[in-house]
Amino acid sequence: MATTAMPSAAAYEATVTAPVNIAVIKYWGKRDESLILPTNSSLSATLSQDILHSKTTARADPNFTGADTLWLNGTPEPMSASKRLANVVNALRAKRAALEASDSLLPKMSKWIVHVTMNTFAGSSRIAAAHSSAESKSTSMWDGPPATGCTRVAPPSSDSAPDDQSSCGSHSRNHGRPKITSHATLSSTRHRAHWTDLEALVLVVHDGRKGVSSTSGMQTTVQTSALAQERFKSVVPQRMFDMKQAILRKDFDQFAETTMMDSNQFHAICLDTFPPIFYLNDVSRAIIQLVTDFNATPVAGYTGKYKVAYTYDAGPNAVLYLPRQFVRPVLALIQHYFPAPTDVPAADYFADPYKVGVNYPAPSSTNVAELAKTKLTPHAPGAIKRILHAKIGDGPRVVYAGPATGAGETGLMGKDGTPAKK
């Protein structure tokens, strides 16, 4: 496509950051491809953006020519290739056009070509959830001058949930069968201040592309797995209820058990697919073993059944949810059994943004082998590439919305409307 060397004076842009959402009740498969209706409800926890986020800049410029374009981590593709994003842009454009029709003084932004640059967090396989929010937020530039704040337009795959996902520490997505929805239950859990004791460790086992794309993989599951139907129909509705109760009551035992069982079952239906889909590898499985063994090892004064929960999306990377008091022992265990790669700086393995050694309760023993009665032996260095520590966070943040200057300082887009060179 042809681009302008400088943004037009009329050009508008917005830049937002969006968190990583990690599903604790997993969605896998669509019951309607065109309407993007999922086979079952799902529920995610939103991780803080301090360390982990994706960043998106969208710009509309009357001088842009060609087609709407998306750059995903620097690689351009036509916007139409991303069905989800194209749907959002179309919906917002129609809304803007209606606004322009009612006020002839407004610039005709609805006619302008749009460029979007999106940089995702490498190592997270389930960035899509974050995008759904980022897409709506980043297109706040459609509001144009005068700025009227953020406009949210839910993409078609999302329900029109009455709770504001952008202020939730967790959010659920309804699969469209009203009897299963119970947003009311979640309403009191919407603020991230609700469960401040809950934290997360992301263990990056593999940061490359995965073998089977989610989009094609999940449809093969729907078509070939006999067990998947049972999951969609009978298992998930009960788990959605259990999980909402667990979050409401801040019941970590219920939360942990449901999270782990749901992760296992998601990978079970992938394996029951033909040909089978594998996302967990030997390192993923060793992490599950370590978590299982740590949970089974008593800690004086702690009466809970679980101390940490694992969950895996469509990839081998683990996300561990855990109460604050177990962050230090679990980090000690992970760092012992999965030592840092020898060829990268220590801070690339674990940046320690919250200074765990200083600010967190010490483990019950300084002897790592005593923390978990496990038969595991330490892996070779680098089996886990990176450890990220996150708190439970809030939704997308608008970093900038206003005239396109092309400075590329807060945004991702250079003066010419393509990704900024940094």
Place this chain on the structure above:
Amino acid sequence: MATTAMPSAAAYEATVTAPVNIAVIKYWGKRDESLILPTNSSLSATLSQDILHSKTTARADPNFTGADTLWLNGTPEPMSASKRLANVVNALRAKRAALEASDSLLPKMSKWIVHVTMNTFAGSSRIAAAHSSAESKSTSMWDGPPATGCTRVAPPSSDSAPDDQSSCGSHSRNHGRPKITSHATLSSTRHRAHWTDLEALVLVVHDGRKGVSSTSGMQTTVQTSALAQERFKSVVPQRMFDMKQAILRKDFDQFAETTMMDSNQFHAICLDTFPPIFYLNDVSRAIIQLVTDFNATPVAGYTGKYKVAYTYDAGPNAVLYLPRQFVRPVLALIQHYFPAPTDVPAADYFADPYKVGVNYPAPSSTNVAELAKTKLTPHAPGAIKRILHAKIGDGPRVVYAGPATGAGETGLMGKDGTPAKK
């Protein structure tokens, strides 16, 4: 226990070899622990004993003292520790006692202590099935003098199938619900001559002990997996029917698809167990990928959907079933992508009992990369420890039954009634 230095003149023994049975419809879990009733029917193929077999010697000696004892691969344990074997011995002893009551001239063998030595094939995780036959056969020594040939007593876990398992290339085990049984279907498939084109390759990925024992693992699955119930109730009955039809008709496509889907689903319900049970490792998964890719690569003149099927029992070792014409190409692929260990003689990696290079049809290309369009790269040497080639075989063979000489030449037991030193 005290032992005699020499067998009593009255002592009797029997030695049998038993094949490895590899289930193509998997059984996992009991619905009644005391009666050892499985949750679902299962169906196995029996591999030839040329390379793979277990060997068992049983001896009853009036001079033995202490308790009935089993040596499993040289390690002694009380017979009572093996519930299954103890059940068989008890049943045979009762039968022998009845015989003795009716004929006062018979030696009172039913009062004698029994020693059993059992050497299993290392690297097969599902030796149990073979044992059920070996147990009954090896206890043919209970018939005592005069020798009346073999007496079969089905252990309680087996149905009283009218087909003689010892002459079957495949056999099914009924889970006890009559409506599912269809032995009639199998009756014409009982001779190993039925499907002579079908062969097997056993890929030994790991020959050590597995982490989770089948016995405890399967009960955890029954208790915790929501998906397992669906498998037991709805999936297996249909697959038993499909598999019997496939064997009757020698329909390799149906056989292969059902075998692979059933293997996948067995491991899926293991993963849906809490805590999850893993038997497949990264090497197992790479073998599945290679099989999938080879099946998807066209071969001129072959119109079948599948060329080879994988199945995995409770361990990482693969068993591949395949028509004779694909033995050479599949061996070439396996040896290329999983090269031999560098520290053992080539014959320990693959002994080639049937001289594949001489006696089997050549692959369609001498270029291994052309045989399967795969993205796999060759593994480090030794990822697969051994490759075994087997034909479909028959049941247990009685090697010896008669007075105990203690020579240990055909049997496993020395003069003193303990495993022979070799």
